[in-house]
Amino acid sequence: MNEQNHESSESAPWYSDGLKFECTQCGNCCTGAPGAVWISDEELHEIADHLDKSIGEVRLMHTRIVRGKLSLREYANGDCIFFDGESRGCTIYEARPIQCRTWPFWRSNIATPKDWSETQRECPGAGQGNFVSLDEIERRASQIEL
Secondary structure: OOHHHHHHHOOOOOOOOOOEEOOOOHHHHHHHOOOOOEEHHHHHHHHHHHHHHHHHHHHHHHHHEEEEEEEOEEEEOOOOOOOEEOOOOOOOOHHHHHHHOOOOOHHHHHHHHHHHHHHHHHHEEEEEEEEEHHHHHHHHHHOOOO
């Protein structure tokens, strides 16, 4: 039995005791260097419903194809098309894509302590505030692969 416990502790991720995160509404995850915010057809429908616009209009005005996949558009400075610079908030917050909902618990951000440390430099809420359990981190991380 001790051997089993030893094996399971060896396979546990470095963050098995959980991590702290509380969104500070800084907007850093919505701005900065150019990138892609991947969206599914279902998310496109949710955004269109939220905006009370047709799917065609949302697709035309707010999305682009990046590497063969649908992504939200961004401004020339890298800000998300739905980021309001004045309020520093998301104009589609209730319908934001899974990629946004799961930040900062992407596999790429939690792969190693160094990756988490780099995330903390960009995101003032990473490592601060509320305790997030291993189960919740894993649930969020499993929702999207970046």
